[in-house]
Amino acid sequence: MTYTLLIGQQSYSSWSLRAWLSCAPFGIPVTLEKIEIYGPSFHAEVTAFGGNRTVPVMRTPEGGILADSLAIAWHLTEAFPDRGLLPADPVERAEAMSIICEMHDGFADLRGNCQVNLRNAWAGFRPSDAVLADVARIETIWARALDRSGGPFLYGDFTLADAFYAPVATRLLTYVLPMSDTAQGYARAIVTQPDFVTWRNEGMKETQEIARYDKAPLERIPFPTFD
Ligand SMILES: N[C@@H](CCC(=O)N[C@@H](CS)C(=O)NCC(=O)O)C(=O)O
Incomplete structure (x- = not known):
């Protein structure tokens, strides 16, 4: 089982x-x-x-x-206590849980205005100040973790913090939101992570589109790839 x-x-x-x-x-x-x-x-x-x-x-x-x-x-x-789901250091582990909870409960403006759609990106999205404020907080969270770990993921190796921030990273990429080089590098690490790629490839086989996720009249542009 x-x-x-x-x-x-x-x-x-x-x-x-x-x-x-x-x-x-x-x-x-x-x-x-x-x-x-x-x-x-x-x-x-x-x-x-x-x-x-x-x-x-x-x-x-x-x-x-x-x-x-x-x-x-x-x-x-x-x-699975020995699989590295959270950082080994107790304080980092607590910080990871803290940012996971912040994500689970937060960023309402980003989530409400930038629905996830892994099929494509959108050109011409104009973020409100509230969306930009969410992005600024996300930048702060990512910079703190990545400055200390050196990347490529928030705590070095992939942890649950990255699992929770993965759809945040795709939102920043697919709505072409303003991002620092550090955030760009992190978003790239997420969308090239093999299990993310497997998931998205399965999603690309889906034929049915959900109208409420359509951002027309924004123009569809290709999902970013980093070869
Ligand atoms: N708090 C829940 C949120 C789950 C959630 O909102 N899932 C969406 C799909 S991504 C859903 O099922 N929406 C259907 C609905 O709200 O009726 C969790 O963390 O698992």
Whole structure:
């Protein structure tokens, strides 16, 4: 028995991506069950799995039901204490949890205005002051961690902090938001991370587009690639 993760479309579901990146980079085997977010049977399917209204939901090998990405992350740190899910240093570990919680609970303006869509980027997006204030705080968080670790990820090697900030990094890239070189380098490390690439490639196979994620009349431009 392995973990089973109920997810939404891989091109759109940012919280599902966080749960995947809380497993795959650490060698934690997980079976994915994909359903259509906002489709007619979405909430019924989440309920049938044991969750409530949202994805991701994880079923543990013992039958536990974890209906929130933060709970999934917390459980995995306990179940796999030796896989480096969080930094080894206790203070860094606490700081990592702090920025994970800040992400889980915050950046409402960025999240509300810059929906995740891993299919493409958008030209011509004009961020409000509130979105720019979120970006400034994100820059501060990333700079503090990266200055100390030297990168490429926030605490050097990939941790849960990167899992939670991955869809933040893609938002900055795909809405072409103003970014420091440090933030650019970090965003690049995220979108070239092999498990992120696997996830996005699966998302690119999805044929159904979700209207509420369409930013028309903004022009679609290619998702940034770094070869
Ligand atoms: N707090 C939840 C948020 C999950 C969430 O909002 N998921 C979105 C998809 S990315 C969803 O299921 N939305 C459906 C809805 O709100 O009805 C978590 O961290 O897991």
